Amino acid sequence: MVLVAEHAAETEQQDRFAEEAIGHLDTLYRGALRLTRDPARAEDLVQDTYVRALRYQSSYQVGTNMKAWLFAIMRNLFWDRFKGGRPEDVSLDGDGQFALYDTLRDPSAMPEADVLDRIAAEEVVKAVEQLPELHREVVLLVDVEGFAYKEAAEVLGVPIGTVMSRLHRARRQLQKLLYDYARESGIVHSKGDEA
Amino acid sequence: MNCTDCLEKLDRYVDRELTDAELNEVRRHLAECPPCEDLYRLQVNLRRVVKVCCDQGVAPEQLRSRLRQILF
Numbered sequence: 394m395v396l397v398a399e400h401a402a403e404t405e406q407q408d409r410f411a412e413e414a415i416g417h418l419d420t421l422y423r424g425a426l427r428l429t430r431d432p433a434r435a436e437d438l439v440q441d442t443y444v445r446a447l448r449y450q451s452s453y454q455v456g457t458n459m460k461a462w463l464f465a466i467m468r469n470l471f472w473d474r475f476k477g478g479r480p481e482d483v484s485l486d487g488d489g490q491f492a493l494y495d496t497l498r499d500p501s502a503m504p505e506a507d508v509l510d511r512i513a514a515e516e517v518v519k520a521v522e523q524l525p526e527l528h529r530e531v532v533l534l535v536d537v538e539g540f541a542y543k544e545a546a547e548v549l550g551v552p553i554g555t556v557m558s559r560l561h562r563a564r565r566q567l568q569k570l571l572y573d574y575a576r577e578s579g580i581v582h583s584k585g586d587e588a
Numbered sequence: 589m590n591c592t593d594c595l596e597k598l599d600r601y602v603d604r605e606l607t608d609a610e611l612n613e614v615r616r617h618l619a620e621c622p623p624c625e626d627l628y629r630l631q632v633n634l635r636r637v638v639k640v641c642c643d644q645g646v647a648p649e650q651l652r653s654r655l656r657q658i659l660f
Contacts, residue, residue: 447659564631
């Protein structure tokens with residue numbers, strides 16, 4: 394009887410783990426799509442993430458942040474599988490410019506809220522997907538998922554300072570990509586153009 | 589606080605990662621510096637737009653079923 398009761402308790406615990414884990418499926422899938430930029434690869438990545446999560450579920454501490462734990466598994470799998478190993482730091486070209494910021498200092502430019510809100514969602518996603526992976530993953534964790542720097546640092550296995558510098562560079566690059574798009578598509582006019 | 593100090597703290601201000609004392613300093617500077625305030629609004633909007641645009645879509649149903657079989 395004791396064994397039966399133990400087994401029932403184990404099953405219940407297992408089901409609770411599974412329910413909680415599957416509750417993060419949509420979030421993980423969206424993250425996987427942004428990382429891989431490919432629906433089939435995203436599905437594979439998410440499935441493998443859950444298989445690994447199940448295998449290592451004893452390392453998950455109940456009551457801690459399961460979303461962060463799953464993201465850490467997925468992110469490590471992504472680098473191992475698609476990028477041939479854990480990442481080295483990368484640098485961004487043209488990092489020294491604050492494109493939209495410079496424009497804001499130009500009184501003839503449109504207010505920035507207008508610019509960003511008039512860019513179609515798929516263009517914003519495209520811009521995020523153009524970021525180098527190391528910068529993209531920080532944007533996903535902090536801007537999209539709302540992780541605190543400390544949590545993002547734990548997911549990525551880097552110091553908080555690295556999270557901050559990558560995030561800063563990623564946002565500058567995003568501003569530039571979106572502003573370039575806005576200018577090319579006529580949403581915002583370059584200085585000297587007729588408004 | 590000058591503009592350089594403010595810009596250096598702006599990401600953390602937007603992300604609510606500053607101490608209360610730092611937060612108040614930045615807030616005071618933004619209230620009296622329109623160019624920094626513009627940049628602050630740009631950062632907030634960028635974060636909001638990225639969140640809204642990237643946070644759409646659900647996992648395919650077949651994937652969900654496969655995972656349920658694996659997990660339960």
